[in-house]
Amino acid sequence: MSKIVKLKKGFDINLAGKAKQELADFAPAQTFAIKPTDFIGLQRPKVLVQEGDTVKAGTPILFDKAMDQVKYVAPVSGEIIEVKRGEKRKLLEIKILADKEIIRENLGKIDLQSIDRPQLVNRLAESGVWPNLIQRPFGVVANPEDTPKAIFISAFDTHPLAPDLGFALQGEEQYFQAGLDALAKLTSGKVHLNVDGSKSVPAIFSGAKGVQINQFSGPHPAGNVGVQIHHLDPINKGEIAWTISPYGVVQIGKLMIEGIYDASKVIALTGSELTKTAYVRTTAGASVSTFVKGNLNSGHVRVISGNVLTGEKIAMEGYLGFYHNQITVIPEGDYYEFLGWAKPTTEKLSYHRALGLLSFLKPNKEFVLDSNARGEERAFVQTGVFESVTPMDILPVYLLKAIMAEDFDEMEELGIYEIVEEDLALCEFVDVSKHPVQELVRKGIELIQYS
Amino acid sequence: MKFLRDLMDKQRPLFEKGGKLESLYYAFEAGETFLFSPKHTTGIKGAQVKDAIDLKRMMITVVVAMIPALLFGIYNTGHQHFLAVGEAAGLWDNFGDKLLIGLQLVLPIIIVSYAAGGLVEAAFAVIRKHPINEGFLVTGMLIPLVVPATTPLWQVALATVFAVVIAKEVFGGTGMNILNVAMTARAFLYFAYPAQISGDLVWTYLGEKTAVDGFSGATALAVAYNAGVDGVPVTEALASHNTAIGSDLFSFSNMFMGWIPGSIGETSTLMALIGAVILIATGVASWKIIVSGFAGAYAMGLVMNLLAVNEYMAMPPQYHWVMGGLAFGIVFMATDPVSASQTETGKWIYGLMIGMLTVIIRVTNPAYPEGIMLAVLFMNVFAPLIDYYVVKANKTRRLQRATV
Numbered sequence: 001m002s003k004i005v006k007l008k009k010g011f012d013i014n015l016a017g018k019a020k021q022e023l024a025d026f027a028p029a030q031t032f033a034i035k036p037t038d039f040i041g042l043q044r045p046k047v048l049v050q051e052g053d054t055v056k057a058g059t060p061i062l063f064d065k066a067m068d069q070v071k072y073v074a075p076v077s078g079e080i081i082e083v084k085r086g087e088k089r090k091l092l093e094i095k096i097l098a099d100k101e102i103i104r105e106n107l108g109k110i111d112l113q114s115i116d117r118p119q120l121v122n123r124l125a126e127s128g129v130w131p132n133l134i135q136r137p138f139g140v141v142a143n144p145e146d147t148p149k150a151i152f153i154s155a156f157d158t159h160p161l162a163p164d165l166g167f168a169l170q171g172e173e174q175y176f177q178a179g180l181d182a183l184a185k186l187t188s189g190k191v192h193l194n195v196d197g198s199k200s201v202p203a204i205f206s207g208a209k210g211v212q213i214n215q216f217s218g219p220h221p222a223g224n225v226g227v228q229i230h231h232l233d234p235i236n237k238g239e240i241a242w243t244i245s246p247y248g249v250v251q252i253g254k255l256m257i258e259g260i261y262d263a264s265k266v267i268a269l270t271g272s273e274l275t276k277t278a279y280v281r282t283t284a285g286a287s288v289s290t291f292v293k294g295n296l297n298s299g300h301v302r303v304i305s306g307n308v309l310t311g312e313k314i315a316m317e318g319y320l321g322f323y324h325n326q327i328t329v330i331p332e333g334d335y336y337e338f339l340g341w342a343k344p345t346t347e348k349l350s351y352h353r354a355l356g357l358l359s360f361l362k363p364n365k366e367f368v369l370d371s372n373a374r375g376e377e378r379a380f381v382q383t384g385v386f387e388s389v390t391p392m393d394i395l396p397v398y399l400l401k402a403i404m405a406e407d408f409d410e411m412e413e414l415g416i417y418e419i420v421e422e423d424l425a426l427c428e429f430v431d432v433s434k435h436p437v438q439e440l441v442r443k444g445i446e447l448i449q450y451s
Numbered sequence: 452m453k454f455l456r457d458l459m460d461k462q463r464p465l466f467e468k469g470g471k472l473e474s475l476y477y478a479f480e481a482g483e484t485f486l487f488s489p490k491h492t493t494g495i496k497g498a499q500v501k502d503a504i505d506l507k508r509m510m511i512t513v514v515v516a517m518i519p520a521l522l523f524g525i526y527n528t529g530h531q532h533f534l535a536v537g538e539a540a541g542l543w544d545n546f547g548d549k550l551l552i553g554l555q556l557v558l559p560i561i562i563v564s565y566a567a568g569g570l571v572e573a574a575f576a577v578i579r580k581h582p583i584n585e586g587f588l589v590t591g592m593l594i595p596l597v598v599p600a601t602t603p604l605w606q607v608a609l610a611t612v613f614a615v616v617i618a619k620e621v622f623g624g625t626g627m628n629i630l631n632v633a634m635t636a637r638a639f640l641y642f643a644y645p646a647q648i649s650g651d652l653v654w655t656y657l658g659e660k661t662a663v664d665g666f667s668g669a670t671a672l673a674v675a676y677n678a679g680v681d682g683v684p685v686t687e688a689l690a691s692h693n694t695a696i697g698s699d700l701f702s703f704s705n706m707f708m709g710w711i712p713g714s715i716g717e718t719s720t721l722m723a724l725i726g727a728v729i730l731i732a733t734g735v736a737s738w739k740i741i742v743s744g745f746a747g748a749y750a751m752g753l754v755m756n757l758l759a760v761n762e763y764m765a766m767p768p769q770y771h772w773v774m775g776g777l778a779f780g781i782v783f784m785a786t787d788p789v790s791a792s793q794t795e796t797g798k799w800i801y802g803l804m805i806g807m808l809t810v811i812i813r814v815t816n817p818a819y820p821e822g823i824m825l826a827v828l829f830m831n832v833f834a835p836l837i838d839y840y841v842v843k844a845n846k847t848r849r850l851q852r853a854t855v
Contacts, residue, residue, distance in 0.1 A: 013500070234849075234852060236849070236852060236853035237853060302492075302499065304499050308498070308499040308500045309498050309499070309500075310497070310498075311499055312495060312496050313493075313494075313495045313496075313499065328499075330499065330500065332492065333490075333492050333493075334490045334491075334492050335490050336456060336487040336488065336489065336490050337487060337488040338452040338455070338456075338486065338487055339486065339487075339488075340487065340488025341484075341485075341488055341505050341507040341508050341511075342507070342508065342511060345503060348503035349500075349502070349503065350502050350503040350504050351502055351504075352502065352503075352504040352509075352733075352734055353732065353733045353734045354504055354508050354509050354512045354733045354734065354735055355508060355511055355512040355515055355733060356508065357503055357504060357508070359503070369500040370500070371492040371493045371499055371500060372488070372490070372491070372492060372493075372501070373489070373491035373492055373493050373501055374488070374501040374502065374503055374504070374505055375488065375489070375501075375504075375505025375506065375507070376484065376489060376491070376505070376582060378506045378582070378584075378585075378625070378626065379623070379624065379625060379626025379627055380626050381506060381509070381586070381625060381626045381788055381789055382509060382735075382788050383737075383788045383791070383793040383794075384737060384788075384793075384795055384798075387795060393845065393848060393849075394845075395794065395842060395845055397793065398842055413846040413849065413850070414842075414845070414846065414849075415849055421497070425497070425498055428497060428498040428501075429498050429500065429501060429502050430502045430504075431501075431502070432502075432504050432505065432506055432509055433506060433626070434501065434505065436494065436497060437497075437498075438496070438497040438498065439494075439496070439497060
C-alpha cells in the first residue's frame with residue numbers, strides 16, 4: 001500500500017543561486033580525494049595503498065578494521081599523490097591525480113537470478129558501492145551482516161538549492177531500476193521509494209517497479225528520509241533500516257549491469273556567489289576548484305560541499321564529499337554590524353517575525369545569506385519553535401537537553417533512534433539561542449552507539 | 452560607525468586574555484555585542500547559515516510590546532493624582548501636568564530597576580564568567596510596571612536585586628530559572644513590605660496635596676471583595692464607588708481603558724491587549740497561553756456564578772478580565788517562555804490553570820485581593836510537572852508503537 005503524507009511543519013529556505021537546468025561544460029577536475037571523515041562510523045581506517053601507487057576506478061583504497069568486508073575504492077584511475085594525515089595521524093584525505101582516460105576495474109556483472117543474498121552482499125561490499133547504504137539508527141555505513149526491516153529512498157531533496165534529482169539522473173533509468181532490484185533482495189521487508197507529492201514525478205521514479213512508492217509533500221524537511229521513515233515505519237529500539245540516495249541506487253545499478261564501479265554523477269553548482277550556476281557531470285570526491293575558480297561574483301566566499309544546512313565548509317581547492325550532490329558558494333560573514341541585532345531588515349531571512357525581521361513579507365524573495373553566526377550561544381529560552389519545524393512526533397528540545405545531560409534512558413525514550421543530524425538541521429538554523437544542534441545530535445548518537 | 456568600531460578594536464586587547472582588565476571581559480563583551488553584532492561565522496560542519504534572530508532581538512520585542520502599557524501608566528499616574536485631589540477631572544485636562552507628574556514618579560522607578568538589576572547581572576557575569584543575559588532587558592521593565600507609583604525607590608532596588616539573585620542567578624541565569632523573575636520581585640515586596648503595595652492608600656499619588664472629601668483609594672478588586680462581604684451586588688458597588696471624584700470610575704469601559712488606580716502598568720486591559728497583539732504577531736509569546744489564560748478566568752467566573760454563595764461570586768465573569776492585573780499578568784508574565792510550560796499541550800493547561808486560579812484566589816481568599824501574582828508563581832512551579840506528563844505521553848506513544 002503506497003502512502004500519501006502531507007506535512008505542514010517545516011520551513012523552506014529560499015536562497016538565491018539556484019542551478020539552471022542545463023549541463024554545463026567545466027574543465028574536468030584533475031584531482032580526486034577519498035575523505036574517510038565523510039563516512040560516519042568509520043572507526044579504524046586501514047589504508048591499502050601508498051603514495052605513488054597507481055589505481056583503477058574501483059581499486060580498494062581503504063577499509064575499516066571494525067567492518068572489514070566493506071571496501072572503500074578509488075573513484076577514478078590514476079596515481080595516489082598524497083595520503084594526508086592530521087593530528088594523531090588521523091587519516092584526512094587520500095588524493096588521486098586522475099588519468100585522462102579513466103580505466104576501470106572489471107568487477108563482473110551481477111545476475112540477480114543466479115546469486116543468493118550472502119553472495120550479493122559480498123559483491124556489493126567488495127565493489128565500493130556499499131558505503132551508499134546508510135543504517136538507521138545512527139546514520140552510519142550499513143553493516144553487511146545485518147538484514148534491515150526495510151530500505152528507504154527519498155527521491156527528492158528539499159534542502160536549500162538542492163539539485164532536482166529528476167534532471168540530475170536523466171538517462172539513468174535502467175541502472176536505477178537494476179539498483180532497486182538488487183536492494184529488494186537485501187531486505188526482508190519493502191523497499192520504499194518516496195517521491196514529491198506536490199510536483200509531477202519524474203519518469204525515472206514513477207516508472208520504478210518492485211517498490212512501494214509513497215508521496216510526501218510539504219516544506220523542508222519533507223524530503224529528508226528520516227522524516228519519511230517516521231511516517232511510514234518508524235524505527236524502534238533494536239530495529240534496523242537502511243537508507244540510500246537515488247545516486248547510490250544508480251551506482252549499484254551500474255555495477256549490476258556493467259560490472260564497474262562508476263561514481264560519476266551530475267551535481268548542482270549553486271549559491272549566490274557563483275556567476276554560472278548549473279549542473280555538471282563529475283565524480284564523487286572531485287576537486288571543486290575547476291568549478292569555482294573563475295566562476296565567482298566576489299572574492300570573499302565560503303565554498304560548501306553539500307547544502308547550507310548540512311554541508312561542510314571546504315577550501316577553494318577542496319573536494320566534494322562522498323554523499324554530497326551539490327556545491328554551494330555563499331559570502332563569508334565575518335564582519336561586524338552596527339546594532340545588527342536591532343535593525344529592521346528584509347534582506348536577512350528569518351523564520352521568526354520578531355521586531356524588525358520583515359523577511360516574512362517577501363515570501364517569494366530569493367535571499368542571499370552569508371555565514372555570519374547572527375549572535376552568540378545562549379541557554380534555551382524560546383519554546384515551541386523547534387517543534388514547529390520538525391514534522392515528527394518528537395520533542396527536539398527535550399531530546400537535546402537529554403543529550404547535554406548525557407541521560408541515556410531519556411535519549412532512548414525521546415527518540416534518538418529516529419533522527420540523524422539532517423533531521424534537526426532546521427532547528428539549528430531557526431534557533432534563537434544558537435545551539436550547535438547537529439553536533440549535539442551526533443554526540444548523543446555516539447553516546448548511545450558506543451555505550 | 453567606523454570610529455566606534457575602531458574604538459572597540461583598540462580597547463579589545465585590554466580585556467582579552469592577558470590584558471589588564473581581563474576579569475571584566477564579559478562586561479566589555481556585553482557592551483560590544485550591544486553596539487555591534489559579532490563577526491563570528493558558522494562552523495565547518497553543520498548549518499552554514501543562520502536565522503537573523505537572536506535573543507537580544509527577541510527580548511527587545513517584548514520591551515516594545517510593553518511600551519503602550521508604560522506610556523499609558525505614566526499618564527494615568529498623573530491623571531489619578533489630579534482626580535484624587537479634585538482638579539482637572541477631564542481626561543485630557545492639564546495634559547502636560549499629568550504627564551509631568553507621571554514621569555516624575557515612574558522614570559526614577561525604571562532607572563532604579565534597570566540600574567540595580569543591571570549591576571547584579573554584570574557582577575554575576577564577571578564573577579561567573581558568562582555572557583550577560585539579555586533576559587534582564589525585559590525584567591527591568593516589567594518590575595516597574597507591576598508596582599504602585601508610590602513605591603519607595605529603595606524597595607524597588609531591593610526587590611530587583613532579590614529577584615535577580617534568588618529567582619534567576621542562583622539557578623544559572625536566563626533560561627535556567629524556575630520562577631518568573633519580575634513576579635518574584637513583586638511577591639517579595641508584597642510579603643516583605645505589604646504596607647507599601649497593598650491596601651487603599653498606595654495606589655494614588657497625592658504628594659503635598661490632600662484628597663477631596665469622600666475620596667477612596669481602593670482598587671476595583673477591593674471594592675468587589677467588600678461588596679461580596681456586605682452583600683451588595685458588585686456592579687452596583689463598583690458604579691457607586693468614589694462618586695466624590697466623578698461617576699463611573701469603575702464602569703466596565705473605564706476599567707477596560709484603565710483610567711483607574713492600580714500598579715503603574717497593569718490598569719489598562721486595552722494596553723495589555725495591544726501588547727498581546729504585538730507579542731502574538733511577532734510570535735514571541737505563545738498565543739495559546741494568552742487565549743487559555745483569559746478563557747480560564749472566564750470559565751472560573753462562570754463556575755463562581757453557578758455557586759454564587761456571595762455577591763462577589765455572582766459578579767459577571769467578564770469583570771474579572773478588566774479588574775486588577777489579570778490581563779497584564781497573562782500577557783506579559785504568564786507567557787515568559789522560560790518559566791511557562793514548554794510543551795505545546797502543556798501551554799494550554801498552564802494558561803487555563805493560571806486564569807482559573809486567579810479567579811479562585813480573588814474570590815475566595817480574603818488576604819490576597821489580587822490573584823494573578825500568586826497564580827503565575829504557583830503555575831511556574833507546576834509547569835515542569837505539566838511538561839513531565841506531556842513528555843511522558845510522547846514517550847509512551849513511542850513505546851506502544853514498538854510493542855504493538
